[in-house]
Amino acid sequence: MRILHTADWQLGMTRHFLSEDDAQPKFTQARFEAIRALGRVAGEERCEAVVVSGDVFESNQVDRRTVMRALDALAEVPAPVFLLPGNHDPLDAGSVYRSRAFVDHRPAHVTVLEGETPLTLRPGLELVGAPWTSKRPLRDLVGGLVQELPPCPPGLVRICVGHGGVSALSGARDDPAQIDIAGVERAIAEGRIHFLALGDRHSTTSVGKSGRVWYAGTPEPTDYDEVDPGNVLVVELGPDGAKVTPRQVGRWRFTMRERVDLASVEDVVALEEWLGALDAKDRTIVKLRLAGQLSLQLRARLDEALHHARELLAAVEVCDAALVTVPDDHDFSQIELAGFARAGVDALRAAARTEGDVGATARDALALLVRLAEAKP
Numbered sequence: 001m002r003i004l005h006t007a008d009w010q011l012g013m014t015r016h017f018l019s020e021d022d023a024q025p026k027f028t029q030a031r032f033e034a035i036r037a038l039g040r041v042a043g044e045e046r047c048e049a050v051v052v053s054g055d056v057f058e059s060n061q062v063d064r065r066t067v068m069r070a071l072d073a074l075a076e077v078p079a080p081v082f083l084l085p086g087n088h089d090p091l092d093a094g095s096v097y098r099s100r101a102f103v104d105h106r107p108a109h110v111t112v113l114e115g116e117t118p119l120t121l122r123p124g125l126e127l128v129g130a131p132w133t134s135k136r137p138l139r140d141l142v143g144g145l146v147q148e149l150p151p152c153p154p155g156l157v158r159i160c161v162g163h164g165g166v167s168a169l170s171g172a173r174d175d176p177a178q179i180d181i182a183g184v185e186r187a188i189a190e191g192r193i194h195f196l197a198l199g200d201r202h203s204t205t206s207v208g209k210s211g212r213v214w215y216a217g218t219p220e221p222t223d224y225d226e227v228d229p230g231n232v233l234v235v236e237l238g239p240d241g242a243k244v245t246p247r248q249v250g251r252w253r254f255t256m257r258e259r260v261d262l263a264s265v266e267d268v269v270a271l272e273e274w275l276g277a278l279d280a281k282d283r284t285i286v287k288l289r290l291a292g293q294l295s296l297q298l299r300a301r302l303d304e305a306l307h308h309a310r311e312l313l314a315a316v317e318v319c320d321a322a323l324v325t326v327p328d329d330h331d332f333s334q335i336e337l338a339g340f341a342r343a344g345v346d347a348l349r350a351a352a353r354t355e356g357d358v359g360a361t362a363r364d365a366l367a368l369l370v371r372l373a374e375a376k377p
Contacts, residue, residue, distance in 0.1 A: 001048055001124075001125055001157060001236070001237050001238070002045055002046060002047050002048060002234060002235065002236045002237070003047050003048060003049045003050070003051060003159065003197075003234075003235050003237070004038060004041060004042040004045065004047040004049070004050045004051070004079070004232055004233070004234055004235070005051055005053065005197040005214065005216045005232065005233040005234075005235050006038055006050065006051070006052050006053070006216045006219055006232040006233070007052060007053035007054055007055065007086075007163070007197075007198070007199025007200070007215070007216045007217070007218070008053075008054065008055045008086075008199050008200065008202055008216075008217070008218040008219075008222075009031060009034070009035065009052065009055065009056050009057070009070075009218070009219065009220075010031070010055050010056075010057065010058045010088060010218070010222065011031055011032065011056060011057050011058060011062065011066055011069075011070050012028075012057055012058040012059065012062035012063070012066040013027075013028075013031065013058040013222060014028075014058075015027065015222075015285075015315070017285070017315045017317050018285075018314065018315050019315075023282075023314040023315055026282065026283070026314070027252065027314070030220050030250075030251055030252055030283070031219075031220050032069050032070065032072075032073045033073075033251075034219040034220045034249050034250060035070070035073035035074060035076075035077065035219075036073050036076055036077075037219070037249040038050065038077070038219060038232045038249050039073075039076050039077035039078060039079075041232060041234065041247050041249065042077060042078060042079045043078045043079070045234045045247075047079050047234065048079065048080075048121060048122070048125065049079055049080045049081070049082060049121055049127065050077055050079050050080070050081045050082070051081075051082045051084070051127065051159065051161050051197050052081065052082065052083045052084060052199070053084050053086070053161050053162065053163055053197050053198055053199030053200075053215075053216060054084045054085065054086025054087070054088075054089075054132065054162075054163030054164075054199035054200060055086035055087065055088040055089060055163070055199055055200070056070070056083050056084075056085075056086075056089055057070070057088060057089040057096050058088055058089075059088055059089065059096075060089055060090070060092070060094050060095050060096045061094075061096075062096060064099075064101045067096060067099060067101040067102050067105075068101060068105060071101075071102070071105045071106060071107060071110070074107055074110050075107045077109075079109070080109045080110075080111065080121065081107075081109060081110045081111070082110075082111050082112075082113055082119075082127060082129070082161065083097070083110065083111070083112050083113065084112075084113045084129045084130075084131055084161045084162070084163060084199065085097060085112065085113070085114075085131040085132050085133070086132050086163040086164075086199055086200065087132055087135055087136075087163065087164070087200070090131075090132040090133055090134050090135055091112075091114060091131050091132065091133050092133060092134055092135075097112045097114075112131075113127075113129030113131050113161060114131060115129075115131070116128060116129065116130060116131075116145050116148075118149070118158065124155050124156055124157060125156075125157050125159075126152075126156060126157070126158040126159070127158075127159050127161065128145065128149065128158060128159070128160050128161070128193075129160070129161040129162070130142045130144075130145045130160070130161070130162045130163070132163060132164075136177070137176070137177045138176045138177070139176055139177065140176070140177060140178060140179055140180055140183075141162065141163075141164070141177065141179075142160065142162035142164065142179045142184065142196065142198075143179055143180040143183045143184065145160065145162075146160060146183065146184055146187035146192055146193055146196075147183060147187060147192075149187070149192040149193065150192070151190055151191040151192055152191050152192065152193075152194070157194045157195075157237050157238065158192070158193050158194055159193070159194065159195045159196075159197060159237070160193040160195070160196045160197070161196075161197045162179065162196060162197070162198050162199075163198065163199045163200050164177050164178065164179050164198075164200050165177075165178050165179065165200060165201070166178065166179045166180075166181045166184075166198070166207050166213075167179065167180050167181050167182070168181045168207055168208060169201070169205070169207065179198075181207055181208050181213065184196055184208070184213060185208050185209065185210050185213070188210050188212050188213075189210075194212065194237055194238075194242070195212045195213075195214075195235060195237055195242050196212065196213045196214070197214065197216065197233075197235070198213065198214060198215045198216075199215065199216065200215070201215040201217065202217050202218040202221075202222060202223070202226045202229050203215065203217050203226050203227040203228045203229055204216060204217035204228045204229070204231045204233070204246050205217070205227075205228070206244070211241070211242055211244070212242045214233055214235075214244055216231065216232060216233045217229050217230070217231050218230070218250075219231070219232055219249050219250055220249075220250045220251070220252055221250055221252050221253060221254050222254075223254060224254045224255070224256040224285075224287055226254070228246075229250060230248050230249065230250025230251075230252075231246040231247060231248055231249070231250070232246070232247050232249055233245065233246055233247070234246075234247055251280070251283055252283045252284070252285070252314070253280065253283065253284045253285070254285045254287075255278075255284065255285070255286055255287075256286070256287040256288075256289075257286075257287070257288050257289065258289055259289050259291055260288055260289065260290050260291065261291055261292045262290060262291070262292040262293075262294055262298075262302065262323060263292045263293055263294070264298075265298060265301075267292070268294070268298055268301055268302050268305065271288075271302070271305065272305045275305065275308075275309045275313075278313065281312040281313045281314070282312070282313070282314055283314060284313050284314055285313070285314050285315045285316075285317075286309070286313055286315070286316050286317070287316075287317040287318075287319070288316070288317070288318050288319070289319045289322070290302075290318060290319065290320040290322065290323040291322035291323055292322075292323055292324070293323075293324045293325075293326055294323065294324075294325055294326075295325070295326065295327065295328045295330065296325060296327045296328075296363075296366050296367050296369075296370045297330065297370055299325040299363075299367050300367055300370050303367070306318060325352075325363040325366075325367060326352065326353070326363075327349050327352055327363070327366050332345065332370075335369070335370075335373045345366070345369070348362045348365055348366050348369075349362075349366065352366055
């Protein structure tokens with residue numbers, strides 16, 4: 001038997017660094033298209049079901065249009081779909097799953113896992129979920145569930161769908177909702193469940209030693225620290241084992257360079273070339289941490305390169321607190337100044353050598369002067 005495991009769609013997510021008129025709408029649409037893409041994978045692999053392990057929506061406050069677009073995409077998935085409420089969209093009084101838009105337009109093959117009673121998909125295959133009913137549960141929902149389940153009789157395979165951090169990976173040791181992986185693996189060894197399909201971690205990850213506990217990861221990346229996002233998992237199950245195959249469906253990319261040292265024209269050219277070589281620019285988000293020291297002319301060239309990159313890439317975030325701009329004599333060799341203008345530039349150059357806001361403002365002013373002088377016909 002074969003299922004498709006996915007999680008953390010977070011439909012309706014916004015990113016502050018994406019432009020509202022261009023990149024953000026594309027980013028939003030990509031998350032709906034990921035549903036259609038995973039539906040195609042489910043069809044190709046002849047999966048009997050699609051399980052979504054929490055955080056289908058970014059929150060319970062998503063607008064009606066987001067809900068309707070989600071249901072429209074889900075209608076195209078050629079297999080039964082089971083949605084687990086997670087920490088972003090818990091099954092509370094204001095749950096999106098109880099909204100009029102969702103209830104009235106939910107496709108017949110889409111089921112919300114609202115309770116902890118096993119569902120029979122067909123003879124020999126059961127599915128049981130541990131839904132979140134609040135954003136901060138005070139107990140291990142998955143661990144409590146699997147220990148209460150009876151061992152499966154011969155011929156029955158049972159899949160558990162859960163959400164949250166696990167003890168083997170989480171640094172939050174005082175979190176009462178943390179999933180006890182040792183207890184889960186005992187339940188697997190005792191035949192209470194045969195596979196745990198997890199959500200919450202956005203990187204595709206195998207947990208524990210059994211090979212039967214997996215995070216699918218998000219089907220479209222959401223941040224720079226995700227190690228292996230953009231996948232769904234095709235899970236082939238039997239009483240004696242599980243074969244898990246990641247399939248890539250994501251099209252966006254977050255890439256970060258933790259430190260880019262800049263001190264010469266060669267360094268700036270190398271950064272220009274790296275930015276220019278990035279593919280799928282309209283679906284690529286870049287963060288750069290710049291460090292070093294540049295002259296005014298090189299800083300102006302860097303600023304122009306970053307401006308050009310922002311015109312092509314989905315977003316470019318720059319942290320340049322460790323990059324110092326220091327004017328040198330060459331910066332002013334081609335600028336003819338006299339009288340009060342020369343005195344003003346000399347005063348700015350002196351101020352630019354100081355620390356703090358005054359120095360930063362002076363350096364910015366000198367950089368603008370150099371750019372204007374270079375642009376003069």
